[in-house]
Amino acid sequence: MVKKDVELAGGRVVRAIGGFFYVEPLSGGDIIECSVRGKLKLTHPDILVGDKVKYLPEDSKGVLTEVLPRETVLKRPYITNVDLLVVVFAHQNPDPNPALIARFLVLAASSSIPYLLVFNKTDLVGKGKADKLANIYREYGYRVLCTSVVNNLGKRTLKRELAGKVSVLTGPSGVGKSALLNMLSPGLKLRTGTLSSKINRGKHTTREVQLLKINPQTYIADTPGFSQIALDYLKPEELAGFFPDFLRFLGKCRFNSCIHQNEPDCALKKALEAGKIDPERYDSYLELLKEIRKYWTNRYR
Ligand SMILES: Nc1nc2c(ncn2[C@@H]2O[C@H](COP(=O)(O)OP(=O)(O)OP(=O)(O)O)[C@@H](O)[C@H]2O)c(=O)[nH]1
Ligand SMILES: [Mg+2]
Ligand SMILES: [Zn+2]
CATH class of the missing domain: 1.10.40.50 (Probable gtpase engc; domain 3)
Incomplete structure (x- = not known):
């Protein structure tokens, strides 16, 4: 039972694993491990990363008591209240594949969440080639940014884009999603992978979806690279x-x-x-x- 005289705290689920929800308090401070009991389990069987919640602090842990209405729900990855989707591809290694880019952009466009296309690894191709690809996509009507983790290209612009938002990085494996996050926030020390040289594809280094706080009010989800995203929900x-x-x-x-x-x-x-x-x-x-x-x-x- 929730005691009436106890102050509930507000927060956001940043990680969900094994029936526990890790909640970042709105007031700042350490992440609280929360469990779910009884009634809430029945009314909200699918609490997700991104959910805004209320919880009852209990010692150093907590019990979730309420899930606030969701503003947006992204299907792949399954995460709520996302303000910006960043679709990441590489200029090279792996080479950009137009049909795969189209697939990720359709996923973004159909989610009703604002999105941005990033071409990373600009250092691997000349400026001319990089601009040419970026401009093709700009002409289609997309917002495009070229970045490089090797020489910090686009770092300030990307930081500005993400400030104060909850963003999700999507894109195939090996394009540098985790590396981009490490560039923005070196303290994260996310694992990055090398491309397997035989197939020149990523190796699915990132395995779990979680929200990382890179500044006050600024969260990013690094996600595992999908090679195929089924567009089975579209007509x-x-x-x-x-x-x-x-x-x-x-x-x-x-x-x-x-x-x-x-x-x-x-x-x-x-x-x-x-x-x-x-x-x-x-x-x-x-x-x-x-x-x-x-x-x-x-x-x-
Ligand atoms: N030359 C160059 N290499 C990069 C750049 N960004 C990332 N890499 C390299 O590309 C490889 C893959 O990077 P990751 O950050 O692990 O890729 P990812 O998109 O997170 O991949 P998954 O976690 O498997 O989805 C690593 O070896 C990185 O060092 C870049 O801007 N330039
Ligand atoms: Mg990764
Ligand atoms: Zn027609």
């Missing part, structure tokens, strides 16, 4: 709407339900033929579309 006809470079051509096809593949009088395909859409982006679109259609047909068969 085929929604997909094009998550490509900012396609937006101005949408709503003009003959059929409202057009998925811009083989339909007659498709405004998007006309734009493609007229050179107003990058064929590489359209290829990425088709690749994702094919996958989403497969989920849908399997579901309704």
Whole structure:
């Protein structure tokens, strides 16, 4: 039972493991290990990293008593109350793959959380090549930042972007997500991995999702690099709407339900033929579309 005369404290879950929730008090101070009992377990069986909670301090530990309403929920990784998504790729090692970039950007766009695309390891390519790639994505309509952990490129801009927010770094394994966090906050000493030389891919060095505090009010979740993120929650006809470079051509096809593949009088395909859409982006679109259609047909068969 919660005693009425005891002051409840507020905090944020920064780590969840083995039925315990590690809560950072809003007032600052050490992280408190909290357990959940009885009623709250029933009403909130899925307390997540990012949740804002109230708890009853008990000795040096605590008992969660309330979970506050969530502002946002990100599916992959499963984490709440995120203000900014930072989608990280590398200029090289691993080489950027347009369809994989599109996949992560669609995930970000469909989450309704503001996001930013970061191309890391700028030191591995010349400035010309780095700018060229960044500008291609800027022209599609994305916010892009080039960084390098080797020479601290983009450090100040990234710090400014993250200040006062809860951010999540996503992107494939080996692109330097943990290394970027170490650059921003050297005290974190996060483990970083070397690329396995045979396949030139990351080795999934980071295994757990947790919120790290890098400044007062500023949290970042380092996440394990996903190689595949299933876009199984999207409808085929929604997909094009998550490509900012396609937006101005949408709503003009003959059929409202057009998925811009083989339909007659498709405004998007006309734009493609007229050179107003990058064929590489359209290829990425088709690749994702094919996958989403497969989920849908399997579901309704
Ligand atoms: N040259 C160069 N190497 C970098 C840079 N950033 C990271 N690296 C290296 O890239 C490798 C992978 O970095 P990590 O930070 O472990 O990558 P990650 O994205 O966290 O990978 P996962 O935890 O597996 O998802 C490490 O060897 C880093 O030292 C950079 O800006 N330039
Ligand atoms: Mg990592
Ligand atoms: Zn169409």
